[in-house]
Amino acid sequence: IYPQLQDYPNREFWxxxxxxxxxxxxxxxxxxxxxxxxxxxxxxxxxxxxxxxxKLIADLWEQKLDPLLESFSYLRFLGESWKSGVGSREKRAEGAEGDIANYQLPTTNYQLPITNNSQMQTLDLSQQQSLDRPLVIADRTFSSRLMTGTGKYRNVEEMQQSVVASGCQIVTVAVRRVQTKAPGHENLAEALDWTKLWMLPNTAGCQTAEEAIRVARLGREMAKVLGQEDNNFVKLEVIPDPKYLLPDPIGTLQAAEQLVKEGFAVLPYINADPMLAKRLEEVGCVTVMPLASPIGSGQGLKTTANIQIIIENAGVPVVVDAGIGTPSEAAQAMELGADALLINTAIAQAKNPPAMARGMKLATEAGRLAYLAGRIPIKDYAIASSPLSGTVTS
Structure with a gap:
């Protein structure tokens, strides 16, 4: 239409x-x-x-008020008493601006029909678009099922952007690295808004139960300093193995027993060991966190069978932790029935961490919905999508 535009430089875009x-x-x-x-x-x-x-707005400017506009007026959010002002600029101008500034939109549950056991029910989209229960850990409720970490980022800005993009509410922080101001952890406590995020101090770097207990106590004090007075959460890591970074099951159990006695809400990082998971639950841990594969490896789900057993037998939330490398693997872990995921390296070391964080968020939600929806059974033969009855024959 106007070929000269192809030679014009871009002056601004948004x-x-x-x-x-x-x-x-x-x-x-x-x-x-x-x-x-x-x-x-x-x-x-x-x-x-x-x-x-x-067309509707042009007509409105020509003083041709289409009745259709009434259905789309902002006044629909302000209650029945405001409807008399629709279409009247004068009525709205009288004191409306001050009232709207202090007005809060009503909470609305939007209904979507779904089929379940041949019965029509309604689906509350404000509850994760599913008939799902919320994630509850130690009597604290979270809407996000994705937890993230703060380590291994190239800079603080990428970490901040990624935390926001992930939509997470729980962020784990290595107590020892913050205490020692390790590279990448300087001013970490001030880098995030802890009025909106729940800190999960972790005992990374501890090789014995005794070390982990001591660092957990420091973590609780750190959370209090940042304003979370009632935060008694700790992600328990006891890892004496420097090469494969596999957790010590005996040390983890010993530390968990003591920390539970001291009033901690213990989230233990463990091998995908169903028996250990049950023992930790019995001593009072508020979750179990089996690894999908060695931490930071990006190998994905290598312990699927054991994680399924843990999920089937757990009476506390199961958080799959370590080894997830891609959103597809995150979705797969949630499809198993995991209650949540903790993902750090796959986000922090991605070429674009905020984009990967967003991908992990969507995958976590998609996997959870798929688990709740119930997948079709796997068969060895094909089944036609369309029935053969009623087809046209010559």
């Missing part, structure tokens, strides 16, 4: 998130401000709805 509304419908029409008209909230359908949006 991108942003697609705005969405609580009811997933656009907001169109007049606003409380006399010089502001609203045409937003289309989310993924903006380009599809651009022509009709343009």
């Amino acid at each position: 991108w942003g998130f697609r705005p969405a509304t609580p009811d997933e419908l656009p907001i169109l029409g007049n606003s409380p401000c006399s010089n502001l008209t609203l045409a937003t909230g289309h989310y993924r359908n903006g380009i599809l709805l651009a022509p009709i949006t343009a």
Whole structure:
């Protein structure tokens, strides 16, 4: 249409998130401000709805108020008493701006029909789009099932961006590395907003039960200094093996017993050993955290059979920890029925850590939904997607 444009330099460009509304419908029409008209909230359908949006807004500016606009007014979020103001700029202008500034949108549960045992039920999308229970660890509830770490990042900025992109609520921190200001851990405590994240101090670097107990106590004090007075969580790691970094089952059990007595909520990192997992649960651990493969290896799920046994027998949340390298492996772990994942190296060492963090977040959610939905059985033969009955024959 205008070929000369191909020779023009780019002077400026911009991108942003697609705005969405609580009811997933656009907001169109007049606003409380006399010089502001609203045409937003289309989310993924903006380009599809651009022509009709343009026509409705153009007509509005020509004083042709289409009745359709009433259904998309921002006033629908403000309660029944506001509806009388739809289409009237004067009514909205009288005190509306001050009231809206202090108004909080009502909580709405959106219903989606699903089929379960031939009975039609409703699905609350505000609860992870599933009939799921929340993740509860030591009487504390979390909406995210992905935990992340703070180590191995190339810089603090990438770590901060990745934590946000992951959507996690629990972030594990190596107490010893923070205490000694190890490279990459300087000012780590101040780098994250601990009013929005729950700190999970870990005993990384401890080779004996005694060391782990001492570092766990330091971790609890560190959490208190950062404002989490009631945080008694600790990720228990007892790893004497410097080459393969496999946890010591005996030392882990010994340390767990003592820390539970001292009031800690213990999240033990272990080999995928069903018997050890049960013993740790019996002594009072609030989760068990079996490894998928050696820590930092990126080998993926090498202990699937044992993790399945642990999940089947556990009365506490099972968090798959270590070895996951890709989002597909994260989804696979969640499809087994794991309650959560802890992923650090696969995110921190990726070429683009924030992008990988986002991928891991989506994979965790997808895997959980797939587990709840129930996969089809695996068969040795094909089954036609369409029934043969009723087909047209010559």
